[in-house]
Amino acid sequence: MSYTFDHFPTASLRNLAAMSGLLNRIRAFFESRSFIEVLTPVLSQDTVVNRYLEPIPVSIERQPNRFQTFFLQTSPEYSMKRLVAAGAKAIYQIAHAFRSGDLGSLHNVEFTLLEWYRVGDDYHEGIQFLSDFAEEIFKRGNVEKTSFYDGFFRFTGINPHTASCDQMRNFADDNRIPYPESYGSAPRRTNMPDDFQREPWVDLLFSEVVQANLGRERPMILYDFPVWQSQLATTRSEKCGEETFEVSERFELYVDGVELANGYHELTDAAELSRRNRETNQYRVADGNAPLPESSRLIQAMESGFPPCCGTALGVERLLMVLLEADSIEDVMPFPLDRA
Numbered sequence: 100m101s102y103t104f105d106h107f108p109t110a111s112l113r114n115l116a117a118m119s120g121l122l123n124r125i126r127a128f129f130e131s132r133s134f135i136e137v138l139t140p141v142l143s144q145d146t147v148v149n150r151y152l153e154p155i156p157v158s159i160e161r162q163p164n165r166f167q168t169f170f171l172q173t174s175p176e177y178s179m180k181r182l183v184a185a186g187a188k189a190i191y192q193i194a195h196a197f198r199s200g201d202l203g204s205l206h207n208v209e210f211t212l213l214e215w216y217r218v219g220d221d222y223h224e225g226i227q228f229l230s231d232f233a234e235e236i237f238k239r240g241n242v243e244k245t246s247f248y249d250g251f252f253r254f255t256g257i258n259p260h261t262a263s264c265d266q267m268r269n270f271a272d273d274n275r276i277p278y279p280e281s282y283g284s285a286p287r288r289t290n291m292p293d294d295f296q297r298e299p300w301v302d303l304l305f306s307e308v309v310q311a312n313l314g315r316e317r318p319m320i321l322y323d324f325p326v327w328q329s330q331l332a333t334t335r336s337e338k339c340g341e342e343t344f345e346v347s348e349r350f351e352l353y354v355d356g357v358e359l360a361n362g363y364h365e366l367t368d369a370a371e372l373s374r375r376n377r378e379t380n381q382y383r384v385a386d387g388n389a390p391l392p393e394s395s396r397l398i399q400a401m402e403s404g405f406p407p408c409c410g411t412a413l414g415v416e417r418l419l420m421v422l423l424e425a426d427s428i429e430d431v432m433p434f435p436l437d438r439a
Contacts, residue, residue, distance in 0.1 A: 139178030225409025
C-alpha cells in the first residue's frame, strides 16, 4: 500500500503560526487608527468587471427548479463600497477571495485579501497610508515612491503611456523577450481603441523587465498608472516634457519584486463606472471571454451619492511570503487548490 500524504498541509505549522501573528499585527494597525472591521458576502449577484479577472459563478436554487447565478467574489470591493455609500467612514476587512485560473507560485484560486477604505483621503493621503502600513509591517525604512512612467522608463527607455505597439515589439525582439504570436501578427482592430492593442504590450514588458527590480532595497510604491488600468480609479491629465497623457490615480506596493497591494483614489461617478464596465466587456469579448454583468448594486449606491475616498487591497499570503522569504504561496497556506 502506498501513501501520498496529501492530507497534510503544504505550509509548516511554524508558518501557519506566523500567519496568525501577522493577522494580529494587521488588526492592531487598523484598530489603532479607528478603523472598523467588517464582513461582507463571499457570494454576490454582483462582480467586479475586469478584463483579466475571472470570477467563479455559482448556481443557487432559490425555488424548486429555479436557479440564480451568484459569483464568488474576486474582491470584497463592491460590497465594501456599498458600506461607504451608506455612511461608513473607515473600514477594513480580511476576506477570502476567488479568481478562476489563478495558479502558480504567487497565485491560488482561493486566497486572502486585506482591503480597506477611508473617506476623505485624497490621492496623496491614500498613498501615504499604504506607505505607513508598509513601514510598520516590514521595518525596512522609508518607502520609496516613484511614478509608473519613471519606473518603466528607467529599465526600458520607453514611455508606457504613449509608446506604439511597434516600438514595444521592437524592444521585445531586441531583448529576446518572448511574446504570443498574436501580439506580432494580429491585425489592427479598427473598431477598438488604441489602448486595447497597447495594454498587453505594456503588461508584458512590465512583468518581464521592470517588476523584478522594484522594492529590492526598500518597499516601493508606484503611482500614476496608465489610463487603461484605471478600473475604479479617478483619472487626470499629466504632462511629461512635450507629451501630455491621461493617467489613472492608482498606486501599487512592491517589495522584493513582488506586487503586494493595489490602491485607488476612488471613482465617485456612477455613470463613468457604467461606461467603463461596457468598455471592459467589449475588451473581454474581443479577447474571447464572456461578458460580466454591467449593472450592480454598487452603481445604484453610487447614484445615491459616494464620498471622495481612497481604497486599497493587499494579498495577505503574498505579504507573509515576502516576510518569510518563502518561494511559493503553498508555503504559507495550509491547503492550496490541489489539497483543498
